Amino acid sequence: MTTEETPPAVRMEGITKRFGDVVANDTVDFSLEKGSIHALLGENGSGKTTLMSVLYGLYEKNAGTIYVGGEPRTFESPRDAMDAGVGMIHQHFQLVETMTVLQNIILGHEPSDNGFVDTSTARKDIEEICSRYDFHVDKFLDTKIQDLDLGARQRVEIVKSLYRGADILILDEPTAVLTPQEIEDLLDLMEELADAGHSLIFITHKLGEALGAADEITVLRDGEAIGTVDAGETSEEELARMMVGREVQFDRPPRDPPKGDTVLDAEQLHVRGSRGLEQVSGVDLTVREGEILGVAGVQGNGQTEMVEALTGLRDIDSGSVRLNGETITDTNRRQRIDAGIAYIPEDRTTEGLVQDYTLVRNALLGNQTVEPFVDNRMIDWAAVHDHAGEIIQEYDVQPPTKSADAKSLSGGNQQKFIVGREIEHDPDVMIASHPTRGVDIGSIEFIHDRLLELRDAGMAILVVSSKLDEIQKLSDRIVVMYEGEFMDTVDPVETTEEELGMLMAGHDAGSGDNVPSGGVQL
């Protein structure tokens, strides 16, 4: 606890940060004790990185006060922050690949000797830092970054910050790109740094890591700080519940889903992620006509890879995918669109819409093989034009301007346009990945209603979301994904938040005790 003599290393009070009309941080309080590790836990888009970027001088806050070492401070730029001893290690490393480790570390802070770079002093200083901790970086000071693995690159980033005199270190999702062994090494290293008096902020969305490495954990959700807990006095279930929470109460009339024909099914699906590690480990799933299957789970447990494998955007390692009984495992994305798989993508800004295309041109995206928009490989722009108008009207896209660029629309309206386009595609199965992430309440209701209508009309729908209320409201069956596997199928009416929380943390709810089943990391 804070005492009078030692003020917290960093204290942020009532921080608010808005981007246009989106509130990324809403009066957030956060405090980092000296010599401790504080995890900032939350889903993608919950405002963790924004909060830290405000601290680091990358963004200007709209309201609130920041204290560093007890003094009110506002950094104008990262350079300012560095001078005050705050270092940030970004998720994407800021290293020059073709330069050596030594050159990268001293870049921008080169010790000079009559105008020449004094490499021998730099080398000595770096070796000093390395010998204090277990960095193993000094052995390859003259190796080029491109020849190092990602774990080593990360250590270079840390040494770089320390070399610049950082006392407070912010690590943004440092484990995202690491192998389990590298993660373990990193967490050990973080502990060592904290023991030596450094204060660390650890941004993550992984419960186990936060629990294993941090002293304190602050959970962010939709830009708000939900609470700060002591790592020793909390559990994965509590954290999972805090992360996903429940924003709105809803009425969910009990429903007997019709036992329709199977539309989409997958068997023993194994899929690798972008780094070559297996992210989906033997998933079986079935989606029937007229039902919504909800996939719940904390983000990063293989949902993205599973969806990409089903939609044809990612190769499948082994297993099979069938649509209406026909095997489509080896078909590509376009063939799957033609076969009747519509997809509301996880990321509307990079995938769902071309940002500097008009809505008319965006209405053709994914419809390039659909008549009457394209006939005999030639586009009928008049038909596309009318189609864009229909989507805008039917799905209440504001402003209703066909010639507006996609990027000029708010998130909710962009999403409504995508949802409209994919539904009007008249598919056999709809796969919706986080269909309402970062969308205003009005649009959430609208999109939910549309999906439920679609279900009532007999469509097979797969919804992936990390929002529990959304999953419970929409789904006829819920499966929980954890570390690439489905934990259990539960009934959305009978299940409880506690049960879902346990499953999302990898605990088998049925067994009654809290024995980790999937081998919780750390």
Next chain:
Amino acid sequence: MLRASVIERLAIATASTALALLIGVSIVAAAGYDPVQFITSMIQGAIGGQSAIARTLRFSTLFILTGVAVAVAFRAGVFNIGVQGQFVVGGFATIMSIIWTAPLLPEGIIGGVGLLLIGFVAGACAGGAYGALPGALKAYADANVIITTIMLNFIATGVVGWLVQNPFRGEGNAAPNTERIPEYVSLPSIVFDSSGFSIIGLGIALATVAIIFVVMERSRFGYDMVTSGHQESAATYSGVGAKRTVVMTMALSGMVAGIAGAVFAIMIQGYYTDPSGIGTYGFDAIAVSLLAANNPIGIIPAGLLFGGLESAGSHIGIYTDVPVQLIDGVIGLVILFVAVPELFRMAAVRTGLGGER
């Protein structure tokens, strides 16, 4: 793409050209030459009389074709710097295919038209294949297109240079040239009585512009290609195969470059020679395309401007005592003023460092 309207764009180009000429002329005057004479012979060289106009249009024809070749690739986000190489390979293939098939066809008009068709098809195919090669290297081996296309330029120039020097040198030729293609295989000038320019050649260039415009704006392939250039992840989401698109884009770009090579070979030369001495149309085309913001229709005025400058330059070089280096410098200034701002804006947008989107 930049948002300036066509009128604004033309106004900007005109103002930039005028400003660049003003500075250029000041330099000419400072170097002790008559600036008034310089300007008049420049205008004279570009549009003064039939032969000057014919010469301007001859250069313009080639700049338009090579410019469109560059624009196709740039619009798709593929930086094809290899138009020069594709131009050379296409032109060489045109000449050789005509020489080889000429004995098989009757002489005269029928044979002439047949051989022209064979020549153009061969040029387009060879250029397309030579473009598809770096496309495939990008798609299947992740080789940087800028680097491979630059290297393939050298390879094209070197290999064709050796071929015309040795195995394919025309009998009794002192110069490193192939045989001439038969007299009856030519593009007649029709409008201007000028060797080296045919209105048919210009017609081919304009038709190519029209076809490429339709492909980019109205065809599915064009939409897929341009979408890849704008936002690759969205293109992939919509079912566009990134690998196939890169190869197809490069093949199309190379085909247009090959057609440019065919026009050059048939309309201007009638034989093939060491490509290190035939001009750098494929490189100048990058500036032409940038000036037109990679828009195929915009390539037409941009190509005319470059054609006029080139023509004026060659005229001044002959009829005034201003050294050729100074003339090239003035032309370079115009390019710098007109095209480079576009380049920077494009680079700024692409790297997210600002600029209008």
